[in-house]
Amino acid sequence: MTGSRAGYTLMELVVVLALLAIATALVGPGVGRTAEDVAARPQVASVAAFLRGAREQAVTSRQTVEVRVDRDAHALLLRRAAREGEDTPAARRAFAAALRVESAATPSAILFQPQGMSSGARVMVETTGPRLFVVTVEALTGRVTTQRVAR
Numbered sequence: 001m002t003g004s005r006a007g008y009t010l011m012e013l014v015v016v017l018a019l020l021a022i023a024t025a026l027v028g029p030g031v032g033r034t035a036e037d038v039a040a041r042p043q044v045a046s047v048a049a050f051l052r053g054a055r056e057q058a059v060t061s062r063q064t065v066e067v068r069v070d071r072d073a074h075a076l077l078l079r080r081a082a083r084e085g086e087d088t089p090a091a092r093r094a095f096a097a098a099l100r101v102e103s104a105a106t107p108s109a110i111l112f113q114p115q116g117m118s119s120g121a122r123v124m125v126e127t128t129g130p131r132l133f134v135v136t137v138e139a140l141t142g143r144v145t146t147q148r149v150a151r
Contacts, residue, residue: 037131037148039127040099040125040127040128043095043096043125044125044127044135044146045146046095047093047095047101047123047125047135048145048146050067050076050093051076051110051123051135051137051144052144054067054078054110054112055112055118055142055144057078057080057112058080058112058113058116059114059116061080061114062114063080063114064081064111064112064114065078065079065080065081065112066078066079066080066081066109066110066111066112067079067109067110068109069101069102069103069108069123070092071100071101073092073094074094074095074096074097074099074101075093075094075095076093076095076101077090077091077092078090078092099125099126100124101123101124101126102123102124103123103124112142113142116141116142117142118137118139118142119137119139120137120138120139122134122135122136123135123136123137131148132148133146133148133149134146134147134149
């Protein structure tokens with residue numbers, strides 16, 4: 001037993017540490033993007049849920065409902081026409097200040113009709129970093145869908 005030694009050589013340790021550094025450099029940016037996606041998806045889902053709720057209100061109350069994007073206040077505003085022709089107070093859903101939400105339509109209002117139809121719209125939700133989501137409201141059915149768009 002005079003010639004055997006337990007342990008690793010310095011060269012073996014340097015090679016293993018170099019491989020770990022390379023693996024960390026490759027995986028690190030991907031983990032950061034995934035964390036941003038995890039933080040952004042609930043916000044995007046919240047915008048879509050608000051629009052779905054507006055359609056549901058229009059159908060159940062048998063009144064036209066309007067949703068506007070207020071970029072300055074970082075909120076979605078819902079307004080329902082009253083039976084006497086007056087507007088009821090707007091419900092609102094605030095979104096994170098880090099998000100940039102804007103409607104692709106030129107009046108930024110999305111109308112939901114009592115029959116379930118809508119004026120149709122595309123709402124862009126831009127998150128921190130290069131993340132862009134599109135929330136689409138179909139005109140004929142009022143269906144609301146979300147999609148992540150590559151830049």
